[in-house]
Every structure is written in structure tokens, then in C-alpha cells.
Amino acid sequence: MPLMRIQLDTDPTTARRVLALHRAGRHHHESREAARSEVWRHGRTPAADPVFVGVTNGRPVRLIYDVEVHLDTTA
Structure with missing residues (x-):
């Protein structure tokens, strides 16, 4: 499957929190939904x-x- 890289603007406090959650093996649900x-x-x-x-x-x-x-398909 192809990957799409998404960059979301945020503030430094949220960035530190998301990074800390990631290192702890957890997810920041709000930013994951924003990426989706x-x-x-x-x-x-x-x-x-x-x-x-x-x-x-x-x-x-x-x-x-x-x-x-998903790849776009055309018929």
C-alpha cells in the first residue's frame, strides 16, 4: 500500500505530549483523527x-x- 505523509500544525506543548505518549506506547487520539x-x-x-x-x-x-x-482505481 502507498503511504501518504501528513504534517499537522501544533503547538510545542501538544507536540511534547504526543511524543511522550508515543514513547510510552500509547496514542494521541485527537491528532490521529486529524491526520485521518x-x-x-x-x-x-x-x-x-x-x-x-x-x-x-x-x-x-x-x-x-x-x-x-488505497490505490485509486479507474475502469
């Missing part, structure tokens, strides 16, 4: 749950997710 919504907004269908990849170092801070998407 971005995939839909781009006209793709998610094939799996978003996978947290990391946090950018720049400003604005962004959460990075990879989401498997």
Missing part, C-alpha cells in the same frame, strides 16, 4: 490507522504521520 481527516480532505481513502513518525524542529511545530492509503 487530512487524508480524506486530499481525496484519498485511509487503508490503516495513521502511524506517528515524529515532530519537526521548525516553526511552526508540526506532527508527522504516515497513513497507508
Whole structure:
């Protein structure tokens, strides 16, 4: 399945919280749902749950997710 990389703007406090949850083996549900919504907004269908990849170092801070998407088929 192809992957779609999603970057979500966030604040530094939320970024630290999401990173801490990830390191503890847990998920930040709000940001996962936001990543899934971005995939839909781009006209793709998610094939799996978003996978947290990391946090950018720049400003604005962004959460990075990879989401498997279904291939578009045309007949």
C-alpha cells in the first residue's frame, strides 16, 4: 500500500505530549483523527490507522504521520 505523509500544525506543548505518549506506547487520539481527516480532505481513502513518525524542529511545530492509503482505481 502507498503511504501518504501528513504534517499537522501544533503547538510545542501538544507536540511534547504526543511524543511522550508515543514513547510510552500509547496514542494521541485527537491528532490521529486529524491526520485521518487530512487524508480524506486530499481525496484519498485511509487503508490503516495513521502511524506517528515524529515532530519537526521548525516553526511552526508540526506532527508527522504516515497513513497507508488505497490505490485509486479507474475502469
